[in-house]
Every structure is written in structure tokens, then in C-alpha cells.
Amino acid sequence: MSSKHYFSHETAVIDEGCTIGENTKIWHFTHIMKGAVLGKGCNLGQNVVVSPDVTLGDNVKVQNNVSIYTGVICEDDVFLGPSCVFTNVTNPRSGVNRRGQYEKTTVKKGASIGANATIVCGRDIGKYAFIGAGAVVTKTVPDYALVVGNPAQQIGWMSEYGHRLEFGDNDIAVCPESKEEYVLKNGVVTKK
Numbered sequence: 127m128s129s130k131h132y133f134s135h136e137t138a139v140i141d142e143g144c145t146i147g148e149n150t151k152i153w154h155f156t157h158i159m160k161g162a163v164l165g166k167g168c169n170l171g172q173n174v175v176v177s178p179d180v181t182l183g184d185n186v187k188v189q190n191n192v193s194i195y196t197g198v199i200c201e202d203d204v205f206l207g208p209s210c211v212f213t214n215v216t217n218p219r220s221g222v223n224r225r226g227q228y229e230k231t232t233v234k235k236g237a238s239i240g241a242n243a244t245i246v247c248g249r250d251i252g253k254y255a256f257i258g259a260g261a262v263v264t265k266t267v268p269d270y271a272l273v274v275g276n277p278a279q280q281i282g283w284m285s286e287y288g289h290r291l292e293f294g295d296n297d298i299a300v301c302p303e304s305k306e307e308y309v310l311k312n313g314v315v316t317k318k
Contacts, residue, residue, distance in 0.1 A: 132164075144176075147184065165202065183235070197228040197247060204233050207241040207259065214247045234269070236286055243278075256284040270308070270315040283308070283315050291315070 134140055134152040144158050147166035152158065154172035162176045165184035175193040176182070183202035188194070192206050195214040200206070214228045229247035233239065237251045240259035251257065255267045258274035267273055272282040272290065283291040285301035285308065293299045297310045298318070307318035 171208075189241070195228070197230045198233070199230065200233045201235040201237075201253075203236045205238040206233075207239055207243065209242050210239045210257075211242075211244045212247070213245070216247060237267075238288065254284060254286050256288065268314065283310070286317070 131148045132146045132150040132152065135154050137154050138152045139157040140152065141158060141160040143160040144162040146158065146164045147168065149166055150164050150168040152170045156170050156172060156174040158164065158176045159178045161178040163181045164176070165182055165186065167185045168182055170188045171190040173191045174188050177194060177196045179196050180194050181199045183200060183204065185202055186200050186204045188206045189208040191209040193211065195212050197214040198212050212231060215224045216229060218224065231245060231247050231249060233251040234253040236254040239245065239251070239257040240261065242259055243257045243261045243263065245251065245263045249263050249266050251267045252269035252271060254270050256272045257263060257267065257278065261274050261278040262276040263273065264277045270283050271280045272284045273280050283299070285291055285304065285306065287301050287303040289301050289303055291299035291301065291308055293310045299308045308315050309318050
């Protein structure tokens with residue numbers, strides 16, 4: 127009987143020296159590399175790569191075909207859509223070794239990144255931000271922001287439940303699902 131506290135499919139490769147939280151699930155052909163830290167209750171789909179020293183918080187959902195490279199930190203409750211991409215070197219060249227120059231990217235609590243989106247390294251994603259499918263993020267994304275396109279542009283705001291917020295004349299919006307109120311002041315959204 128196994129004493130591990132997480133599930134891994136028989137085809138998954140889990141290197142020694144990584145940390146995997148309780149009730150995490152690791153599916154087909156996924157590779158967790160040395161030094162990676164996965165929180166509790168994460169779910170990693172098939173063909174995912176988690177590089178050395180990557181940190182995933184609790185309840186992070188990683189869909190199929192995502193590579194999370196050294197320098198990336200995902201806080202709790204982050205969603206990474208199918209085939210989204212992170213970079214970790216600004217100016218990669220095959221003939222130039224830049225292993226010591228990895229840039230950091232933090233995806234903050236509750237953020238969602240859509241399918242096939244690309245996150246250029248060094249650009250943090252704010253808490254509960256929503257990155258549309260196929261977006262190419264080339265600059266830092268504020269908390270609760272909705273960004274789409276190439277290059278990604280902000281087109282609105284999202285609630286913690288993933289609904290678009292409509293701010294009235296009083297700069298207050300209500301999430302249609304949770305009924306929580308949000309305030310827009312000086313270009314910054316906060317939950318009331």
C-alpha cells in the first residue's frame with residue numbers, strides 16, 4: 127500500500143526533491159521536476175511540465191499541455207487554461223545560455239488564464255484577473271482586470287466569481303452570482 131498523500135497516474139514522472147500537497151492529482155504524461163512545490167488540492171491535466179523551483183499554491187487547476195517554467199509562482203486558486211504558455215527569458219537564443227537570468231512572474235490568487243494565452247515573463251497577473259483565450263500579455267495586469275487580444279488590452283473588470291462587472295455612475299458594481307459589491311476608484315477595483 128502506498129503512503130503518498132496525492133494521486134499520480136502511472137505515466138507521470140515525479141522527480142525526487144519536489145513537494146506535493148495532500149489531495150493533489152497529477153495526470154497522464156505530466157512531469158514534476160526537482161524543487162517544484164505544489165500545494166494542496168491541485169489538479170494537473172495531461173502533458174503538463176512543472177519546472178524546477180516553480181511554486182503552485184493550493185487548489186491550482188492546470189489544464190492539458192501547459193508548461194510552467196522556472197520563475198513562475200501561482201498563488202492559491204489560480205486557473206491555467208489548456209495550452210497557455212509562460213516564458214521565462216526575455217531574449218532567448220539557442221546559442222546563448224541564460225539559465226541564471228530567469229525572470230519572475232507571479233499569478234496572484236484567483237486569477238484565470240484562458241486557453242492558448244501567452245504570458246511574457248516579468249509581467250505579474252493581479253488577483254482575480256481574467257486573461258482571455260489567446261491573449262498575449264506583455265505588461266502587468268491589475269487586480270480584477272479583464273484583458274484580451276494581442277497584445278492584451280484591458281476591456282473591463284471581473285468579479286471573484288468570474289462575471290464581468292458593470293460599474294454605474296456611482297462607481298459600484300454588483301456580481302450577479304455572489305451579490306458582492308465592488309468599487310472602482312482611481313482606476314483600481316476593490317471588493318466592498
